[in-house]
Amino acid sequence: MTDSAYISAFLSNNQKAITAFYSRYKASFVRIIGSKCRMFDSDTLVDIYQDATCRLWENIQRGKLTNETLTTTLFSYLCGIGELVAFETLRANKEILITDSILHNSQISDAEVSCYYYEKEERYQAVRETVNKMGKPCAPLLLNFYWNGYSMEEIAQRLNYKNADSAKTQKNKCMNKLKSILKNKSL
Amino acid sequence: MNQLEHTEWIDLYLAGTLPPADKMEFERLLSDPESSLLSEMQLQQDIIMAIRERGMREMLQAEECRRHRQKLFWRISSVSLISLAMAAALALLLIIAPLARQMFPYSEQYAVTLNNSQAMRSGEITDPLLQQLHQAQTFITQNNWREADRLAVEVMKQTKSTETEEQLDLYHDAEWLHAQCLMHRNCPLQARRLLKKIASDNGYYNKQAQNILDKIK
Numbered sequence: 001m002t003d004s005a006y007i008s009a010f011l012s013n014n015q016k017a018i019t020a021f022y023s024r025y026k027a028s029f030v031r032i033i034g035s036k037c038r039m040f041d042s043d044t045l046v047d048i049y050q051d052a053t054c055r056l057w058e059n060i061q062r063g064k065l066t067n068e069t070l071t072t073t074l075f076s077y078l079c080g081i082g083e084l085v086a087f088e089t090l091r092a093n094k095e096i097l098i099t100d101s102i103l104h105n106s107q108i109s110d111a112e113v114s115c116y117y118y119e120k121e122e123r124y125q126a127v128r129e130t131v132n133k134m135g136k137p138c139a140p141l142l143l144n145f146y147w148n149g150y151s152m153e154e155i156a157q158r159l160n161y162k163n164a165d166s167a168k169t170q171k172n173k174c175m176n177k178l179k180s181i182l183k184n185k186s187l
Numbered sequence: 188m189n190q191l192e193h194t195e196w197i198d199l200y201l202a203g204t205l206p207p208a209d210k211m212e213f214e215r216l217l218s219d220p221e222s223s224l225l226s227e228m229q230l231q232q233d234i235i236m237a238i239r240e241r242g243m244r245e246m247l248q249a250e251e252c253r254r255h256r257q258k259l260f261w262r263i264s265s266v267s268l269i270s271l272a273m274a275a276a277l278a279l280l281l282i283i284a285p286l287a288r289q290m291f292p293y294s295e296q297y298a299v300t301l302n303n304s305q306a307m308r309s310g311e312i313t314d315p316l317l318q319q320l321h322q323a324q325t326f327i328t329q330n331n332w333r334e335a336d337r338l339a340v341e342v343m344k345q346t347k348s349t350e351t352e353e354q355l356d357l358y359h360d361a362e363w364l365h366a367q368c369l370m371h372r373n374c375p376l377q378a379r380r381l382l383k384k385i386a387s388d389n390g391y392y393n394k395q396a397q398n399i400l401d402k403i404k
Contacts, residue, residue: 147242
């Protein structure tokens with residue numbers, strides 16, 4: 001698959017293609033980031049890779065990265081994100097043994113770096129935290145609808161709802177519950 | 188519009204499936220400064236993004252688990268294969284090799300003691316099956332046990348279903364020759380099985396077969 005096809009796949013949440021992308025570049029990514037930051041063990045490098053892939057997806061979803069704005073290969077872009085995630089991980093663990101030079105050695109320009117920076121806006125962080133805490137019945141329902149892209153009929157069958165309408169009502173209730181929690185947090 | 192309808196309308200609007208008339212009304216409300224619809228839509232967009240991000244992370248995590256399981260499976264498989272190979276090698280060393288070593292000298296000793304040997308030696312052989320057996324014995328004297336075995340098996344096949352006494356004798360001769368060839372060609376387990384069969388039959392060679400079996404114990 002070409003970079004352009006992968007970008008389209010990330011944009012349309014094509015899970016098969018995203019998984020293929022993830023598998024294809026994992027070994028190279030871990031080798032490159034591992035050689036730059038030798039203090040990371042293999043588990044941490046895999047975590048960094050997952051985080052970088054999620055941020056790549058997020059940048060594509062938010063329109064920060066498109067076929068037109070991509071000036072290097074998608075893998076180089078991913079490595080750029082990976083270096084930033086690695087840097088943040090070190091900083092968070094107060095183990096900064098490397099300096100900001102990691103950013104200057106990056107294969108991407110400063111302008112692009114600013115695009116990769118993780119959205120640390122309070123609002124989205126709070127939304128993410130609330131969504132990640134969500135359990136049954138809302139989590140499977142909303143994930144099946146918004147992530148897997150199933151229709152309400154399919155969701156009703158999979159999750160044993162009486163019919164599509166009751167699944168839809170429950171979905172909207174879950175969404176409103178999330179909204180009210182977040183509104184109470186003054187978001 | 189109540190709250191539930193808001194959520195539904197925003198979903199439809201974001202998916203681009205809101206009917207045109209409703210879309211106009213929705214966009215009018217979005218641009219209305221008195222309405223909170225715009226901020227609600229932004230919040231819903233963030234929630235959807237966060238749900239998809241969670242889905243994405245769970246999918247990558249599942250992929251990682253799948254790869255881990257696959258790696259573990261191959262690791263266990265390779266360990267099992269190595270163990271199996273080692274067990275086979277050990278069996279070869281402890282059971283098969285000594286058995287084959289014991290059998291080998293008997294094969295040369297007993298291969299020439301065929302019931303029909305006298306008839307073969309008289310020279311005038313007209314029966315093609317007897318000729319084949321004679322040829323097999325010639326191969327043995329030339330140390331070509333593989334070819335001798337092939338001919339013995341051939342004669343066994345051709346005489347297996349016949350009931351005349353001569354042909355039955357030929358079958359027993361060929362079977363005996365086959366057993367000797369197996370003993371000589373380091374197939375001790377097959378040879379032992381065949382010797383047991385010969386020993387249990389009421390054939391010409393049952394005592395000799397039993398004799399070999401007693402010796403190799």
